[in-house]
Amino acid sequence: AQRVTQPEKLLSVFKGAPVELKCNYSYSGSPELFWYVQYSRQRLQLLLRHISRESIKGFTADLNKGETSFHLKKPFAQEEDSAMYYCALSVHNTDKLIFGTGTRLQVFP
Amino acid sequence: ETGVTQSPTHLIKTRGQQVTLRCSSQSGHNTVSWYQQALGQGPQFIFQYYREEENGRGNFPPRFSGLQFPNYSSELNVNALELDDSALYLCASSEGQGSGNTIYFGEGSWLTVV
Numbered sequence: 001a002q003r004v005t006q007p008e009k010l011l012s013v014f015k016g017a018p019v020e021l022k023c024n025y026s027y028s029g030s031p032e033l034f035w036y037v038q039y040s041r042q043r044l045q046l047l048l049r050h051i052s053r054e055s056i057k058g059f060t061a062d063l064n065k066g067e068t069s070f071h072l073k074k075p076f077a078q079e080e081d082s083a084m085y086y087c088a089l090s091v092h093n094t095d096k097l098i099f100g101t102g103t104r105l106q107v108f109p
Numbered sequence: 110e111t112g113v114t115q116s117p118t119h120l121i122k123t124r125g126q127q128v129t130l131r132c133s134s135q136s137g138h139n140t141v142s143w144y145q146q147a148l149g150q151g152p153q154f155i156f157q158y159y160r161e162e163e164n165g166r167g168n169f170p171p172r173f174s175g176l177q178f179p180n181y182s183s184e185l186n187v188n189a190l191e192l193d194d195s196a197l198y199l200c201a202s203s204e205g206q207g208s209g210n211t212i213y214f215g216e217g218s219w220l221t222v223v
Contacts, residue, residue, distance in 0.1 A: 004151075006151075009149075043112075043113075043214050043215060043216045043217075044152070044199065044214040045213075045214065046211055046212065051209075086151050086152070088151075091154075091165075094165070095140065095142070095157075095203045095205075095210055095212050096142065096154050096157055096165050096167075097142075097144075097152070097154060097212070098154065099144075099151030099152045099153070100151050101149070101150055101151045102150075102151050
């Protein structure tokens, strides 16, 4: 079964601390994974995708097929990073997405 | 270039009633997907329309139906509303169907069923 698991509902850190939001997936085939972010009072938007292998707003995510993980990392959290983060899997490399339940990141000053 | 717009933003319906939600896709986008997001959950894929044809459906009963119009705008219809249908309904549009396309989401329609 295709599934995305985000084990943490809430992650709280202080400004400047490292952040890792966990994402594990279950998928038969070659997965394509994404991180979406929703800031307060804003719409859901793409943060990054694994095929791009890019860093956006200081965030990176590496696909680990052995551990079936796609954790989102940032070395130094900023207050403006506070948001809801969703990991998502593309179904058969289409634009139909399976989302995890999301992790709320709170960055305290 | 306008983004994805949805209407209405909020509505309240009674169990058993029917509801229609509307979505205007981003300019140039021919693919529209609908998602249901219950409180505390991630969005769940309902179905997708590509050039006016249904192109994939998630695990939702037939009382969830949709349409896409020649201008690529879309409607989501839900019949015989149940209390569990209370959720945020998100519309998303993209240009084409490949996973390389960026998907743009609307702000959603909050549906409360009482």
